[in-house]
Amino acid sequence: MSIKSFAAKIFAGYIRKKIDNWASRPVEVQEKVFRKLIKKGRSTKFGKDHDFLNISNHKEFAEKVPVRDYEELRFYVDKMVAGEPDILWPGKPLYYAKTSGTTSGAKYIPLTRDSMPTHIEAARNAILCYIAETGNSRFVDGKMIFLQGSPEMEEKNGVKLGRLSGIVAHYVPAYLQRNRLPSWETNCIEDWESKVDAIVEETRNENMTVISGIPSWVQMYFENLKARTGKPVGELFPNFNLFIYGGVNYEPYRAKFENLIGRKVDSIELFPASEGFFAFQDKQNEKGMLLQLNSGIFYEFIKADEFFEEKPKRLTIGEVETGVNYVLIISSTAGLWAYNIGDTVQFTSLSPYRVIVSGRIKHFISAFGEHVIAKEVEEAMQEATSSTGARITEFSVAPQITPEGDELPYHEWFIEFEKEPENMDVFRDVLDKTLQEQNSYYFDLIEGKILQKLKISTMPANGFQDYMRSIGKLGGQNKLPRLSNDRKIAEQLEKIKKQ
Template identity: 55%
Template sequence: MGIRSVVSKPLAKFVVERQQAWMYQPAEAQQRWFQRLMEGGRATVFGQDHHLKDVRTVADFRQAVPVRDYEELKPYIEQILSGGTDVLWKGKPLYFAKTSGTTSGTKYIPITQDSIPNHIDSARDALLNYINETGNGAFLDKKLIFLSGSPELTQKAGINIGRLSGIANHHVPAYLRTNQLPSYETNVIDDWETKLERIIDETLTQPMSLISGIPPWVQMYFDRIQERTGKLIKDVFPDFSVFVYGGVNFEPYRAKLFDSIGKRVDSIETYPASEGFIAFQDSQTEEGLLLLVDSGIFFEFIAADEYFTENPRRLTIDEVELGKNYAVIINNNAGLWGYSLGDTVKFVSREPYRLLVTGRIKHFISAFGEHVIGEEVEKALQFAMQKHPETEVVEFTVAPMVSPREGLPYHEWLVEFATPPHDMRAFAQAVDNRLIELNVYYDDLITGSILQPLKLTSLPRGAFQRYMKSQGKLGGQNKVPRLANDRKIAEGLLEIGQTA
């Protein structure tokens, strides 16, 4: 047993014991952070504009600070990029995490000296919770791979700028650097396909024990390894025991991923965002991800079905209900105030607060008032895959067809199969039947003959990869939206599919 695994166990025990103080007193932890954030923000440009010096209560804060998205925060970001200090938080950010926006183009999300522990310590604690529960620390003594964006940083106004995963790469603890892969030289390669081949070159003969990344990109890594070796991943990496992932729902990828591995391995789900590390899986036996209520973020939640109303209610952690979808609003020590993260979550436990990530508040189909959300389409697909166990799905997305050449409108499902179902029509019907059960509005539209049942379009292998490459978003942390209320992505995929 190596020194890393030996040392990790008492450290894991210490971290988990300290965690208990806020896990079971979440409202108190949140109130402490609310007060700290008010104190830290009062003297900033934002604080002066919003009279934070007069804020005493959460109700005061909601009167002073509206819910906002990146577009409404952007003028303050531009002040910082122009050299301003004490704009959103004291001093200047350490970093800007560069990420893609739907309407804003590139977004620059501040990470400060005060907020960096939220990102780094939370990732560490996810692993330590796993070690404490399972006793498996041996993976720390072998090789670890983090499939991520480039760690290369640029600068503007004296602030380092890069992808979140690349920024985090600079904060990997020194004791793990000696067994971390890929090398820096490989990690900075921009072209994902070239980078992937180099990663395989570097890892193929190594004792890989932990693999981390977004599931579709990890699957691509596994596929390329199998193409080279003709072996299952368990035979290439017999020490592989822990898979860490986040960013998308794992369920549509689970069957194919584990088929590629050839054995069961433990998995740890995380919920990191450029704006903050929100939650992680703290247990291999309990459902959901532990909400990090003591990590520099004061959370608010808006019921998803109220989000687009004129004055939606903003709830604190002690006001949320189990089983209901909420949009996540964060206030943090990076200077994000009333910031709508764009994600929806559903709580499955209150003692402690654990949640599931259910989708994106703006990723839905409601061309006819059905408001179908990501959680529903993923559950419908999973149901059909259980009914047709031979099926393996690589990727999928759903879009409305409002004005077909013939017949009623419908939802079009564009699916890339690794292994298609034996009966495609029965598979599509199973998806549609489950969606009818999950969404009463969709049910009404189908039974009322406003919509016809969904149509499933099978795309050729590699269509999603080629589409993402055409958009300059292949690899790293990029993901295909599950749903869109227009046909931009669908038409791009269909065009790619026709040229295959």
Template identity: 55%
Template sequence: MSRPLAAYTVQQYRQWQRAPAATQLRLLRQLVRAGAGTAFGRAHDFSAIQTPADFAARVPIRDYEALKPYFDRVRTGEPAVLWPGRPLYLAKTSGTTSGAKYIPITRASISNHINGAKDALLHYVAATGRSRFLDGKLIFLSGSPELERVGGIPTGRLSGIVNHHVPAYLRRNQLPSYATNCIEDWETKLDAIVAETLGQPMTLISGIPPWVQMYFDRLTARTGRPVGEAFPAFDLFVSGGVSMEPYRARLLESIGRQVDSIELFPASEGFLAFQDQPGNPGLLLRLASGIFFEFVPAERFFEENPPRLTIGEVELDKQYAVVLTSNAGLWAYSLGDTVRFVDLHPHRVVVTGRIKHFLSAFGEHVIGEEVEAALREAVRQHPETEVTEFTVAPLVSDDPSQPSRHEWLVEFAQPPHDAASFAAALDTALRQRNTYYDDLRQGNILVPLLLTPLPAGAFQRYMKSVGKLGGQNKVPRLGNDRGLAEGLLGGSASC
């Protein structure tokens, strides 16, 4: 039955793909009409908004911290603050200066989160004709589905909330059990998941790549076999949260054979995109699922009034910061992610990093996509190398005899035979991808990068020490300061 449903779903997507700009304009007007009577809508003169330009003139781009006074009112249970009524849920996620963030999920927006993964799987079925995975056991590594109440509103991790809405045709085969999924300690939970899944006909495994890798490592330690042998029916890996590329080689080695994969672009603020064509790295933007998109050229994001482009104005191969307006009551909300369009017919993107996670201590403005690409190139030149995790930080020197440089803190599953050659390959690859970094290197303002290998488990221990092991938590690829680097080096010796 999945095949006709898949064909129908793909056809529904193709209808709005024929007129993406008109689809988005119609959606913006619907959102503004729905929000006109809210506290936010009245404060921003929604009744006068007809066009994206009207909207941009009245509603400035804000991040969570800037919108926090409104979110705080929502948390107390006050109705009609950002969206009519009260939210159905609050998605609790890690914040920055505000601590934990509480993102509304409304009755109107819950379908965006539920249907995103479902539509991704159905597009896979339509593209490949393969639906056997639906007959086996499926695992979604997620946060606890147990919810607390904040202001009378059920509150928890997004993955735990969505767990309550898994379609019946998937739930009958879903693992782990509810009791195991409720275990808060990640390492204890992993051991329980291994125990529950071994011996089961697992066909689909899904989760954030580094945490799936932990699960794979424990499976292999328990069985002495690659994951693909332990689960001979396993043939589809679904990843999301971070780019799969830095983890792909090690994940595939842990599996021991090729499996198909689908990459997703979910966030607590909305399910934005998914990989609709196997083998095509571009993620299809969901332009008719309750989210109006604006795109700000990344290099101009921090200007006082940066340009805000609609879907009809974007260009290929340029970096954009993503701004969302949605039926969750998010209005010109800065998501924090940056993307690059790789296709405009239909619109597909790759996620390139975080607008605040860049390295520009010396004016180089290196982004996540560039360091990930540099690492892939270095590994290509040193194929024996396997990387578990990494981050890059500035190493600013006040001593003229020891100039400044970048420090790459890398946890290797298998180190390169020649660390110096590997570091040189990294440095060259980054110079080729970032002209500002190359200029600084040519001018000897920066010297070749420092490669600092970290002991096995360093990133896991650090994430555990700050209460962010497992779940939806991610390691920043880049930092403009040494906070993460010093945390990682706290129990490690630099090499």
């Protein structure tokens, strides 16, 4: 065991104890975060506009500060981006994480001197919790790859901006820099396919031990490795035993990953976003990720089925239940106040508080009142692939409201298979049955003959990559929506099928 590996074990034990300490006092810790945020925000324009001086508890906060998304907060963001200080948080931001907006082009999410360290610490602590639990620290001596955006940054009115993953690249600890791949030059390549080609060449002969990234894009890297070398990833990298991922559910990809690797590897799930690092998997055999209650983020939760009501109830950490779909609302040291990040979560445990990401409040299917969410289609897909031996590359689901003739409406599943099931009808039946078992609304619509059972449209090889390329979203930080409530994506996928 190297000195670095030995030191990592000791440090991991220390950090695990600190985490257990705050995780055992959730309400107290969140109350402390809330008080600090309000105190700090009083000197800002936002704080003055919302009477922070007279806010002393969550009830008063909820009365004075409405829930907003980016567009509704834009009045303040635009002032901040224009260079004005003390708008959402004291002073000016340290960075802007630039992301793609769905309605108005680029979004600028502030990262402050107070919020930036929490992104780094959470990512570090996820790995340290894994070491503390498993005792495996040998991987710190090997090479690690993080598939991410370019670290190159622009500047806007004296504040640097770039993709979050690129900004974080500047904070990789010195003791890991020597082990980190790809090179700076390769990371700066903007064209994703050229970048993956360069990463393959840089890593194919290295001792890779940790690989991290969004599953769909790591899959592309693995496929290219296997095509270039003719070897499974696990044979090429015999010491590769840890996959770190976030952004989308890994389970639909797991069978294909294990086929590409040639064996099982441990994995750590993360829940990072430009707006904050919210949770990470702290136990290998526990479902869900540990919610980061001590990271300068105050959480509120609104039941998803009440979210679009005029005044939905805003719950705090001590009021949530397991198995309920909540819209996640945050206030943070980045200067985001009662901010709707768009994600929905469900709690899998209340001691400690662990969550899974169940979907997006805007990404669902309810064209017929069925309220189908991402978690449900992903679990249905997992059951169908595991029970039939099929392997998928990617999938997306959309409603077909006006089929031809006298046909009943249905859900259309666009699926790109790596390995098709021997019997597609059986595969479809498992998908549909599992979805009915999870969603009583969908079951009732099928039973009542309002909907017919789902249909599968098989996509050609690389069909989803072609779609993402066609909309300018081919890249390591972009995710395909699992669900759509209309046919916009479906129509583009149909065109690709006909090519």
